[in-house]
Amino acid sequence: MMGTLSKSVILCAVVALGACTNPNSLGQGGGAGAGSGVSAIEPGSASDPTSPAYFQQTIGDRVLFLVDQSTLTDEGRAVLAAQAGWLNTNSDYVAIIEGHADEQGTREYNLALGARRSNAVREYLVSQGVAGNRLKTLSYGKERPIEICSAEACYSQNRRAVTIISAGLSS
């Protein structure tokens, strides 16, 4: 989670340097009204549909998995279809898909399980027309929980694959 946030903040600074320093544009045209008026949209902010922040907050950057599963749920597929749509529109961006597991499992197995999850997301995005060379995968196993309780309420949030957008095609 920390990594996700810090990356999008950096991106905002790079992509929309001018806008980020302009306090007048803050707080306008947020959320649902994103498309309502050009002047109200701060480029790079969550209200800019072409921004990674919009991808993260409005499209949804993550899908969740059942215990010990890497099969996508219907809900997950819907999110990924939207992610693919965004990636196909905003073709300058690339993504790293992080796979995660909850703490109920051994370290090595959870690394492998997280890799299955990130790969399931990647394959779905590719099936929706996103070029494979724009998508890298990575597993954190159980090393980076976002919720820290030892109960299903937290575990269900930790069994996730997160698509992290960054600028430019890299080798």
Place this chain on the structure above:
Amino acid sequence: MKKLIATLLFGLSGIFATADVAMAQNGPLRIEITDGVIEPLPFAVPNFVAETSGAGQLAQDIARVVAADLSGTGLFREIPKEAFISNITNFASPVQFADWKAINAQALISGAVTVEGGGNVSVKFRVYDVFSGQELGNGLRFRGTQDGWRRMAHKVADAVYSRITGETGYFDSRVVYVSETGPKNERKKRLAIMDYDGANLKFLTDSNNIVLAPRFSPTGDRVLYTSYETGFPRVFVLDVGSVTRRVLEDQSGTMSFAPRFSPDGQDVVFSITEGGNSDIYRMNIGSGRRTRLTSAPSIETAPSFSPDGSKIVFESDRSGSQQLYVMDANGGQATRISFGQGRYGTPVWSPRGDLIAFTKQSKGRFHIGVMRVDGSEERLLTASFLDEGPTWAPNGRVIMFTRETQGANGSSSLYSVDVSGRNLKPVRTQGGGSDPSWSPLQQ
């Protein structure tokens, strides 16, 4: 279990047999550690004799480390100084056995320390079987640098342990592990190395990147581990002496993890994940030549060599759940060996070759267990919210592992347990710790 109590033999020799030893059995002072002991053997370690001026503190410290090593096994019980009737002030003088017999010290360890020129120290010691009034083995002397005094103490303790149990000791050894600080969702991890008892801690990496599961080479000179230093999980090899590291496997689009050395230290087995599928590979460290050992759509990971290098035990979920398998060290057909209820992972072949330690997950609990190499005679040694990742002491008698506590404030620490399941206790570390790997005995 019951049998071993009977094998806790107290020494006597026929010639010196007296009323109080007549009830003991024949044979030398001896603990047979077949399955642990219930009644620890009482021993006394008076302060070692300082034979040169300035050796006083060392003489005391070394005796304390020897006593702590022996007591820490759970096989021995130290008789406190306060109970002593006499003391040993001259290493060469005859031992007053009656004084030690009276306080029921069955083993007595005397020693002396000399500080020599050039920062060197020598330590000599003798072990006595008090009830037979005889020395157990011969006096022995170790010489080394003053800085290395703890190692000399561990060597003395190893020799004592070995003479009484007939087994090799494990005190002059080190542990490499992952030092942990910070809350669960922002945990900082770095590689650390320490003596088996927690002394002489040293960090091998900083905490900027996640590091996982370090594994000692068969001689303890190198460590394999997984790091996110490149942005992706990759196997690294680190030279312990120079603390220099290099990435071993850096193929784009893949990740590599779960490495272990072959018994000759030339090869590494580990997992590579490609397209979401993890399989086991073997690589020669010198040439970088790589062989694929498994080819299945399931998760194959956590490989560990048998000590003779001929077999590899690993975990796979090819049956639908995590289980243990044994295959030839060059791959091929694998035989499943775990059949109990639950999931099995992180198998580690014992250095004696007789057992495989593993993590078992069953009914929401985690266990460290051992089984014979054909999967028979499974025994669970621990149970908790989360125990995992066993590593063997060099003599195959003790297992160290990670225990993580439950809840939002949960943290990891190192524990050890006798292979009998007795003597479960935390290992002293600075802050949290996980993924221990026990070195071989130092040379």
